[in-house]
Amino acid sequence: MLRLSTLFVRTLRDDPASAEVASHRLLVRAGYIRRAAPGGFTWLPLGWIVFRNVERIIRDEMDREGFQEVHFPALLPREPYEKTGRWTDYGDNLFRLKDRRGADMLLAPTHEEMFALLVKDLYSSYKDLPLVIYQIQNKFRDEARPRAGLLRSREFSMKDSYSFDLDDEGLQVNYDKHRAAYQRTFERLGMPYVIVSAMSGAMGGSASEEFLAPLPVGEDTYVRCTQCDYAANTEAVQVAPPAALASDDAPLSRVVDTPDTPTIQTLVDLMNGRADLRRDDRDWTAADTLKNVVVTLRHPDGTSTALAIGVPGDRDVDMKRLEAQVAPAEIEPFTEADFAANAHLVKGYIGPESLGENSLSGIRFVVDPRIVDGSRWITGANQRGHHVVDLTAGRDFTADGVIEAAEVHGGDPCPRCGAALEIARGIEIGHIFQLGRMYAEALGLTVLDQNGKTRVVTMGSYGIGVSRAVGAIAELNCDDRGLVWPRAVAPADVHIVATGKATDAQLPAAEVLAAECEAAGLRVLFDDRAGVSPGIKFKDADLLGVPTIVVVGRGLADGMVELTDRRSGDKRDVALTDIVALLCTLD
């Protein structure tokens, strides 16, 4: 039984000044967590109970699939991460340190390498596979900007599991098992979620899906189809390209004089305003133009290359999408100095003819999938004040490749069924990856198959942010008065409040009731504080967010107590003699 008279907790009357999002504010105010370091939090007793409840549910669903729990150190040597390239690929996000002998160490951001090496250490036969092992452990990432309390911290708890299979079919089985286990887990945690196709990012590998909690404070933007069940992180959206057009009858391209048109809008306005350029059938729009954006790619090894991206002029290049495509390279803007250094680029009037690996500039040129063969564009003519009209893809220019980097707009067609997509925000609470063989290959994880042949093991990796889940659950379950925990993770089943003076009958009666509840298997938080006014106790009960509140108060004289559902606020009087049995039936 938790007794508020002695529990190590202090609720705050005012919102902490440094907390913006609801979950952060309320978790601090209700005394669940305290900030201890930039991006680091201390769990107080109530918070730690919730944390362990979440952890237990996650573990339970892992164990149910027959996955086995292990535990690694968080402090690791450099070598394995060197072998997979992640010592450099992780960039500044990796916490690096040196031991007393000057050897490079790191605080693990995730554990693919160590798991692969552990399996290599112990297993060598196909008969040992498949295998799934997991751990629940703290991870460290030197985030550029920790924020929103538990939703984005630099040290956080993650359940990470890893599957090891002989082939892709086996990987698919374990991937599907995780997917199902995650669905059960989030349902038990009382969390709404969406599964979206995702990019693998620094993790590498092929297929991956994210579990997002739909929250406006989330940092991920995703799309979902208004008709079918397609959903994807915007980073991973695959544009459905229009069919290629025949270019035989397309008019020849011509360069036109377009003074003072450095932006798409000024260009379109000028084209529509001039008799010699106007279209007969309709006005020109930004979508008729081809915008060519040049950026600098900063590679993990420190070198840089330029990249040009061609997108329809009604869309910007989405830096997040672009970055996902070029990972592990990072994007930097193309500066004035960069333009000055490349005489073939005319800022504001860059056209395909100056781009491409075989062009004078030598800059790699990739285009949006909408730039199909036969499509005709208004685009830069590589001379100040000039554009080219009817430049036709496939006939007049050819890109070095295709890239998914254009902004996704609400209303864009679903790549699966063509209906409109809608855009929403969410926070990533789980991610499942089919890694394939890249880690095993880099680290030499092989087994012998039936024929005595060496086979590289196929891996998957699967993560759930445990501490983040606590934050997301709080964010999804709160109101203006405080937290409202789902029962499965709540620090208690029932919050018993005794009102009245210390000498009144309520306190001893509540004491008896609390003991009875506990004997009946209920987890009890008992506000047994003497000399604290009822108002304070009620406010605290609302703030702390235990799903059911029982007040032993003035109705006691008639043998009644008051039962309140924290979420709905519904109150009703119940006979003291019936209350325990009733509480046991609540869910």
Next chain:
RNA sequence: CGGGGUGUAGCGCAGCUUGGUUAGCGCGCCACGUUCGGGACGUGGAGGCCGGGAGUUCAAAUCUCCCCACCCCGACCA
């Protein structure tokens, strides 16, 4: 890393523009008394290197410069 903001008692804040008593308010905390169903009241207390350093000045929370920390918005991720 870029932009914006904030650092004064455990928490929330005022004071700073225009330098000048002993640095203030609310909450919380301690003691005593009253009160007791939605953050009660009285009386008396404790608690501060005004983020740090350097400077200007007879005099700095207040003016100047340099650091540091935190928060928010953008570029990164469970």
